[in-house]
Amino acid sequence: MSSNSVGPALSQGVGYGVVLGVGAAFAIFMISLTHILKRFNNEVQTSEMFTTAGRSVKSGLVAAAVASSWTWAATLLQSTGVCYRYGVSGPFWYASGATVQIILFATLAITLKKRAPNAHTFLEAIRARYGAPAHFTFIFFGLVTNILVSLMLIAGGAAAINALTGMHGVAAIFLMPIPVVAYTFIGGIKATFITDYIHGAAVLIIIITFALTTYATSEYLGSPGAVYDLLVEAATNHPVSGNRDGSYLTMRSTGGVTFFVINIVGNFGTVFLDAGYSQKAIAAHPVHALPGYIMGGLAWFAIPWLTATTLGLSALALESSPRFPTYPNRMTDAEVSAGLALPYAAVALLGQGGAGATLVVVFLAVTSSFNSELIAVSSIVTYDVYRAYIDPNASGKKLVWMSHMAMIVYAVIICLVSVGLWYNGISMGYMYLLMGVLISAAVIPATLTLMWKGQNKWAATLSPILGAICAIVAWLVTASRTCGVLDVTCTGSNNPMLAGNLTALLSPIIFVPIFTLIFGLDKYDWQSMLEIRQADDHEIAKDAGLSPEAILELERVQEADWAAERKKLDRAFKIASVTTVLLAVSLLVLWPMPLYGSGYIFSREFFTGWVVVGIIWIFCSFIAIVIYPLWESRVTLAKVISTMLGLRKPNFPTVVAGEPALSGRATPTEEERKNGDEKIDSSSTKV
Numbered sequence: 001m002s003s004n005s006v007g008p009a010l011s012q013g014v015g016y017g018v019v020l021g022v023g024a025a026f027a028i029f030m031i032s033l034t035h036i037l038k039r040f041n042n043e044v045q046t047s048e049m050f051t052t053a054g055r056s057v058k059s060g061l062v063a064a065a066v067a068s069s070w071t072w073a074a075t076l077l078q079s080t081g082v083c084y085r086y087g088v089s090g091p092f093w094y095a096s097g098a099t100v101q102i103i104l105f106a107t108l109a110i111t112l113k114k115r116a117p118n119a120h121t122f123l124e125a126i127r128a129r130y131g132a133p134a135h136f137t138f139i140f141f142g143l144v145t146n147i148l149v150s151l152m153l154i155a156g157g158a159a160a161i162n163a164l165t166g167m168h169g170v171a172a173i174f175l176m177p178i179p180v181v182a183y184t185f186i187g188g189i190k191a192t193f194i195t196d197y198i199h200g201a202a203v204l205i206i207i208i209t210f211a212l213t214t215y216a217t218s219e220y221l222g223s224p225g226a227v228y229d230l231l232v233e234a235a236t237n238h239p240v241s242g243n244r245d246g247s248y249l250t251m252r253s254t255g256g257v258t259f260f261v262i263n264i265v266g267n268f269g270t271v272f273l274d275a276g277y278s279q280k281a282i283a284a285h286p287v288h289a290l291p292g293y294i295m296g297g298l299a300w301f302a303i304p305w306l307t308a309t310t311l312g313l314s315a316l317a318l319e320s321s322p323r324f325p326t327y328p329n330r331m332t333d334a335e336v337s338a339g340l341a342l343p344y345a346a347v348a349l350l351g352q353g354g355a356g357a358t359l360v361v362v363f364l365a366v367t368s369s370f371n372s373e374l375i376a377v378s379s380i381v382t383y384d385v386y387r388a389y390i391d392p393n394a395s396g397k398k399l400v401w402m403s404h405m406a407m408i409v410y411a412v413i414i415c416l417v418s419v420g421l422w423y424n425g426i427s428m429g430y431m432y433l434l435m436g437v438l439i440s441a442a443v444i445p446a447t448l449t450l451m452w453k454g455q456n457k458w459a460a461t462l463s464p465i466l467g468a469i470c471a472i473v474a475w476l477v478t479a480s481r482t483c484g485v486l487d488v489t490c491t492g493s494n495n496p497m498l499a500g501n502l503t504a505l506l507s508p509i510i511f512v513p514i515f516t517l518i519f520g521l522d523k524y525d526w527q528s529m530l531e532i533r534q535a536d537d538h539e540i541a542k543d544a545g546l547s548p549e550a551i552l553e554l555e556r557v558q559e560a561d562w563a564a565e566r567k568k569l570d571r572a573f574k575i576a577s578v579t580t581v582l583l584a585v586s587l588l589v590l591w592p593m594p595l596y597g598s599g600y601i602f603s604r605e606f607f608t609g610w611v612v613v614g615i616i617w618i619f620c621s622f623i624a625i626v627i628y629p630l631w632e633s634r635v636t637l638a639k640v641i642s643t644m645l646g647l648r649k650p651n652f653p654t655v656v657a658g659e660p661a662l663s664g665r666a667t668p669t670e671e672e673r674k675n676g677d678e679k680i681d682s683s684s685t686k687v
Helices: 012-040 047-055 059-069 073-086 089-115 122-130 132-165 169-175 177-217 224-237 254-272 275-283 289-318 333-337 341-390 396-424 428-451 457-483 494-506 508-519 538-543 548-590 592-598 604-632 634-644 670-675
Strands: none
Touching: 012 132, 012 169, 012 177, 012 341, 059 177, 059 275, 059 289, 059 341, 059 604, 073 089, 073 132, 073 254, 073 289, 073 333, 073 341, 073 428, 089 122, 089 254, 089 275, 089 289, 089 428, 089 548, 089 592, 122 132, 122 275, 122 341, 122 428, 122 457, 132 169, 132 254, 132 275, 132 341, 132 396, 132 428, 132 457, 169 177, 169 396, 177 224, 177 289, 177 341, 177 396, 177 604, 224 289, 224 604, 254 428, 254 494, 275 289, 275 341, 289 341, 289 548, 289 604, 333 341, 333 428, 341 396, 428 457, 428 494, 428 508, 457 494, 457 508, 494 508, 548 592, 604 634
16 A cells, blocks of 8 residues: 555455455356356367357357456556546546447457458468468567556556555465466366456446445445535646646546557557457357447446546545545555556545455456456467467367466466566556557558458568567657656656557558568468368367267358358448447547537536446446346256256257357368359458
8 A cells, every 4th residue: 555544444364365265266166167068068178169169159248258358457447547647538538548449349350250260369360371470470469468468467456456455466466367277277268258257247236336336325425516526626726737727527638638549559459469359259159249349349438437437536536535545645656557546446435345345346357357368378379389380280189288288387477577567666557558569560460461452471570570669769769858767757658658659550551561562562362361270179079978970060060151151241341340430430539529629627517417427338338248148148048057957958969050060160162162152152252
C-alpha cells in the first residue's frame, strides 16, 4: 500500500486463501468438468480438440471468451487509473480505444477461417504463404505480444493483491499461475472457454454490485448527483491540467485524448498479433465466429467504461475523506500507474467487503486471461516451431505432450521475469503504454497477409522489423528531447509513448509499398493456406475406444460440411465488413467527437444519464455473455445432465453435422478443384 495508508484492508491470510484456495478449487472444478464432458458428452482430448476445441464453439461462448480474455487486470486497474487522472473522458477513451479492435478483428477472423480452415494458429497461414523468413518474424512478434500481455497480467495482479492484503508480491507472482496451468494442462482451449465464461460472469456481478452501491445505496455517495457534486469540488481543489476549465466532467481532455491514441494503437497489436484471439476464431464454428466477436466486443465495452466511471470517480470523490487509504494525501503517480486507484476506491466505498470483492475480481481477471496466453504460446511452440521445423509428422500424442511442456516452461519464465519487474519498479501501466511501440509495426503486414494478395514476402518479413526499430528510436529520441534523461518516469510519459506508438503502427504504410516496388507485386492464389493439414489423431482416437469406421465417418461428415461452411463464410464476410466499420465509426467518431470538439462540461442531468446508460449497458452485457450462452447450449447441458443421472444412455461416438472430425481435412480435394464441383465453390477463395 501507500506510505500514507494505514495498512492493507485485508490480512495476508485472505490473500493466500483467495490465490491458493479459490485457485485450487477452481482448478479441481475445471479438471472434473473436463472428465465429465469426456465421459458423458463423448469428448476425446485429441490434439485438435486440445488446441481448437473441435472448431465448433457457438457464438455465446465465443462472445463470453472474447469479453473475458480481454478483461485483463489492466482493463480494470488501468482504466480506473486513467479515470482518476483525466475524469469521465478516461473510461470512454479506454473502452472505445480497445473495443474497435475486437469488432474489426471479426472481419479478419472470418477471413482466416475462410483462407486457412485447418490452421491451428494465425502464424501457420503466414508460413503457408511466405515461407520461413516471414514466419520467423511473426513468431517473434507474436511471442513478444504474449509475453507483454502475460507480464501485465501477473505484475498488475500481484500489485493489487499486495496492496489489498499485504501478501508479498513475489509470492503472488509465483502462486497465481499454478491453478491456471493445472486446468489448462488438462482441458486445453475448451477449458479456457468454460473458465472464461465462469470468470466473466463473476466479474460482471461484482462490477454491477460496485455500480449500484456507488450510484444508489452507498451512505457516502449513493447517487449520481452526490458524485457529481464531489467531482465539481475536486476540480476546484486540484484542477486537471489540459482539461476544459480543469473539470473532471468533460470529454475535452488533452491527456485523455493522448492516452486514447496510445491505447488504440497498442491494442491493435495485442488483438491482431495475440494468437489467443485468432485461436478463438479458429475454435468458433463458421456460423458463430462473426456474431461471437461482435457480441463479445460490444459486451466488453461496458466493463472498463462502467468500472472506471464507478471506481475512478469514486476515488476522486472520496479521497478527501478519512475513509480513503491515502488520506490526507492524494495518490502518487506511482500508485496510479500501479493500478491502485481501483482497490483504494473499493476500500473507501465498502471497507473490507470492497477489498474482498476487488481481490476476487482482480484474481479472476488475471487467471481468465492468463489461460488464453498459455494456450496461445503452447500452440505457437507446438505447431509453428516443433511441428513446422523439428518433427513435421508428429503424432497427436506428441503434439499434446509438447503443448503441455511449453505451458509449464512459459509459466516459469513469466514468473521469473515478473519478479525482475517487481524489484525494478516497472509497473503494469508502463508496460501497457509501451506494448504498442514494440509490437504494432506488425499489425498492417499481418492484416494484409489475409486481405491482399499483392503483398510480397519481403514486405511481410522486413516491414515489421524496420517499423519496430523506427518506433523505438522515435520513442527514445522524443523522451530525451522532452526530459533530457532516459529513466522510467521520462520514457513512460505521454509524448514519448505517443511518438513511438504512432511510428510503429503507421511505418508499414511506407515500408510495404517500398518493398512492393523493389521486389514486385505478389500474385498469391490462396491455395497453400488451404493445404494446411490437421494433426493425425488416430492413435488417440483408438486409445479412446473409437473404431476405424467411426473415425472415417467423422472425417466424411466434416468434408460434407465444408461446402456449406464456405458459403456461410462468404456471406458472413460481407456482413462483417459493413457491420464492423459502422460500429467502429460510431464508437470512435459519432459518439465522442462532438463532446470533445464542443468542450461540453457535463451538467448534473447529463452525468446522471451517462451513468444510467453505462448501467443499462452492463446488464445487456450480462444477458449477452452469461445468460445467452446457457440458452444456446441448453441441448448439450440437458444431454450431459440426463446422461449423468442415468436418464439416457451414452451414444459414443456421435456423428453430428457441423461437429469436428478427429483428424479430418476441411480442404477440397485436388480432383474436386479440377472438376469445378459447385459444392466446393473454390472461386470464393480468390480476391
